[in-house]
Amino acid sequence: MSKTFDVVVIGGGPGGYIAAIRAAQLGLATACIDDWKNDKGGPALGGTCTNVGCIPSKALLQSSENYEHAARHFGDHGIAVKELSIDVATMLRRKNTVVKQNNDGILYLFKKNKVTFFHGRGSFAKAVDGGYEVSVTGTAAETLVARQVIVATGSAPRALPGAPFDEDRVLSNDGALRIPAVPARLGVIGSGVIGLEMGSVWRRLGADVTVLEALPSFLGAADQQVAKEAYKAFIKQGLKFEFGVKVGEVKAGKKGVSVAYTNDKGAAVTLEVDRLIVSIGRVPHTAGLQPEAVGLKLDDRGFVVVDEQCRTNLPGVWAVGDVVRGPMLAHKAEEEGVAVAERIAGQHGHVNFNTIPWVIYTSPEIAWVGQTEEQLKAAGRAYRAGSFPFMANGRARALGDTTGLVKMLADAATDEILGVHIVGPYASELISEAVVAMEFKASSEDIARICHAHPSLSEATKEAALAVDKRALNF
Ligand code: FAD
Ligand code: NAI
Numbered sequence: 001m002s003k004t005f006d007v008v009v010i011g012g013g014p015g016g017y018i019a020a021i022r023a024a025q026l027g028l029a030t031a032c033i034d035d036w037k038n039d040k041g042g043p044a045l046g047g048t049c050t051n052v053g054c055i056p057s058k059a060l061l062q063s064s065e066n067y068e069h070a071a072r073h074f075g076d077h078g079i080a081v082k083e084l085s086i087d088v089a090t091m092l093r094r095k096n097t098v099v100k101q102n103n104d105g106i107l108y109l110f111k112k113n114k115v116t117f118f119h120g121r122g123s124f125a126k127a128v129d130g131g132y133e134v135s136v137t138g139t140a141a142e143t144l145v146a147r148q149v150i151v152a153t154g155s156a157p158r159a160l161p162g163a164p165f166d167e168d169r170v171l172s173n174d175g176a177l178r179i180p181a182v183p184a185r186l187g188v189i190g191s192g193v194i195g196l197e198m199g200s201v202w203r204r205l206g207a208d209v210t211v212l213e214a215l216p217s218f219l220g221a222a223d224q225q226v227a228k229e230a231y232k233a234f235i236k237q238g239l240k241f242e243f244g245v246k247v248g249e250v251k252a253g254k255k256g257v258s259v260a261y262t263n264d265k266g267a268a269v270t271l272e273v274d275r276l277i278v279s280i281g282r283v284p285h286t287a288g289l290q291p292e293a294v295g296l297k298l299d300d301r302g303f304v305v306v307d308e309q310c311r312t313n314l315p316g317v318w319a320v321g322d323v324v325r326g327p328m329l330a331h332k333a334e335e336e337g338v339a340v341a342e343r344i345a346g347q348h349g350h351v352n353f354n355t356i357p358w359v360i361y362t363s364p365e366i367a368w369v370g371q372t373e374e375q376l377k378a379a380g381r382a383y384r385a386g387s388f389p390f391m392a393n394g395r396a397r398a399l400g401d402t403t404g405l406v407k408m409l410a411d412a413a414t415d416e417i418l419g420v421h422i423v424g425p426y427a428s429e430l431i432s433e434a435v436v437a438m439e440f441k442a443s444s445e446d447i448a449r450i451c452h453a454h455p456s457l458s459e460a461t462k463e464a465a466l467a468v469d470k471r472a473l474n475f
Contacts, residue, residue, distance in 0.1 A: 001143075003116075005031045007344060008134050008146040010122035010289065012036065013047020014330040015321025016152030017106050019337030023150075024113040026345035031144055032115055033122035033136050035288075038103065043119040045106035046099075047154050048322070049330040052174045055102050057197050059095040060177060061361050064204035068363075076400055086205055088181050095177070118142055123290040124149075131316060132294060148316045148344050151296070151304055152337065153289055155282040155322035160189060163250035169257045169275055170250065173198070176277045182206045187259055187273035189247055191218060193360050194279035199239055200362045209239050210271055212261055214280075216244040221358075223372035223421040225387070225407060230366050230423045233403050237363075250276065284323045309349075310340050318344075332356050355438045359428040364403045367427035369435050370419030373409060382412035386444065386467025388460045390424045392475040395455040401425040406464040408434075408444055415443035415468075426457055433461055444468040 005028075009020045012034025020032040036051055038044040044051050070081050110117050120138020127133075131147035157172035159165055167175035176198040182205045188195045191213035203209040218241070219227040235241070244264030251258045257276040263269050284303045291298055297305045297313040304319035306312055312319050318340045321333030335356075339349025360366040376383045387407040390396035404424025410417050420434030437447055447465035452458045459474075466472045 002145045005029045005144060005146045007148045008144050009150045009152060011152035011154055012045040013152060013154045014049045015333030015337045017045055018334040019150050019341050020115045021109055021113045022338045022341035024115045030115050033118045035121045035138060044103045046102050050102045051099060052177055054330050056095045056099050056177045058361055059098040060201045063091045064201045065363060068204040092178055121288045123288055124293040127294050150340055151319040152321045153323050154285050155328055156285045158281045158283045160250060160278050169252040171275060171277045179275060183274035185273040187271055187276040189278045190280040191241060192279060196360055196362050198277055203239055211241045212245045213243050224374055226421040226423045229404055230364060233364050282328055310336050355435050357431045357435050364424045365427035366423050367431035368421040369431055370438055372419060383409050383418060384412050384468050385409050386464050388463035388467055388472055388475055390460055393460045395457050396425060399425055406460040408464040408468050410444040410468050415445055417442055417444055430457055430461060
């Protein structure tokens with residue numbers, strides 16, 4: 001006997017679980033299918049983000065930052081720490097607890113909002129009168145029928161050709177989050193977001209970290225002034241980078257990994273490390289979904305093809321999050337999930353792709369929204385730029401963290417804010433003001449005229465806005 005719903009969501013990551021909650025809030029009978037298993041085989045809702053992404057990485061970043069503060073910075077405050085040590089097993093247990101709190105939180109939210117949850121794999125079976133039949137295989141076999149289906153099956157790590165992940169020596173994000181002891185030498189392939197965050201975690205705990213990057217420059221997607229500032233800080237901390245490399249053979253043994261590569265001068269080099277993180281991007285995940293059973297169209301890279309509104313080629317089938325085009329970010333997936341649920345309910349869901357913030361949770365943190373100076377130049381747009389260093393901010397001095405700056409870019413004629421780029425303490429939190437301002441089409445003068453609490457890091461944003469008009473007060 002099949003069970004009928006208004007909406008079936010396949011995938012319980014940030015895109016899927018949020019879509020399911022919003023659909024249920026709007027009065028639609030909603031089911032969500034997710035196959036992630038915890039170490040006991042039970043459900044672990046939240047997808048990549050909660051289980052092996054955003055949440056555990058931030059837990060380890062926090063632990064390792066605390067360790068680094070104790071090792072390097074407590075002395076400045078007159079605090080002496082004798083015999084500092086790190087118990088990696090405890091750190092990993094704490095991270096697992098944080099993950100479980102989030103898994104359980106989503107299960108609770110499903111109950112609260114009356115979303116019916118199925119733990120197992122969801123596959124398209126066939127199109128039927130009035131919608132689609134979706135089979136669930138796993139803890140219990142079920143057949144669901146729904147007029148509307150939301151695909152939110154996420155992404156998976158991309159492996160280097162010839163070097164499959166064994167999660168012991170050659171690590172994806174999953175293995176990188178559960179290395180059992182601090183490796184003496186850690187290799188990282190790819191200086192993107194995961195490489196920087198996970199490289200920072202293990203570097204802070206004592207690993208000698210070398211990052212190999214194929215491209216000739218650092219963080220090409222970021223504003224280059226901000227990227228340069230961050231790069232200087234990472235080098236000072238001891239992270240090592242090689243750019244313009246071509247990675248060749250990767251040999252994983254019982255005790256280590258050797259990585260053969262050609263450097264930017266064409267010389268053949270071999271890097272010997274204890275463990276290797278491969279973070280060279282992610283690929284859409286549709287394994288087991290059986291898109292062919294209903295004719296769901298994928299592109300040649302495996303992404304589900306959608307329009308601006310997340311509609312697929314099939315009526316009543318939508319797709320959101322990492323499995324579709326656009327940045328692979330949890331908050332982008334969530335916004336799409338909400339918008340799709342609202343469209344299904346006959347409302348006008350909306351996602352503004354121009355104001356999706358990016359954050360890299362290293363120290364200093366890097367965050368931005370809108371366009372970079374390089375993009376504005378390439379587009380031939382006339383702009384004015386203002387920046388303000390945290391060195392001149394009282395709160396940053398009190399925190400003992402004065403690295404970095406806030407930079408604001410505004411249209412030369414209208415003064416509308418076009419981009420804000422931050423490298424420095426709590427950039428992840430500070431960027432929200434810029435996102436709100438851009439959503440409301442604020443000008444730099446608007447920010448400059450708003451009262452910001454003193455002493456606070458947010459005053460650097462106000463000062464950057466003042467600097468657009470060359471009238472910063474504290475610099
Ligand atoms: P996912 O989170 O991948 O969820 C998809 C879910 O669907 C999974 O549970 C999967 O098992 C399930 N599934 C797949 N196929 C089926 C099926 N056929 N049947 C049933 N279930 C299925 N983003 C940020 O915004 N901020 C961060 O700080 C951040 N940190 C990250 C750190 C790391 C190490 C990584 C790897 C990623 C990070 N991301 C971060 C990216 C973020 O995790 C993803 O953008 C986000 O998880 C995408 O959500 P999603 O719902 O599209 O897919
Ligand atoms: P990424 O796309 O951020 O970076 C991959 C890097 O690897 C690029 O610099 C690329 O040039 C390089 N590269 C690709 N192939 C290579 C090769 N063969 N040899 C050497 N270098 C190579 O991908 P990453 O770090 O794997 O992360 C995947 C995604 O997960 C991110 O793009 C982001 O969407 C998401 N994420 C978001 C986080 C956040 O928001 N804080 C944190 C971590 C991940």
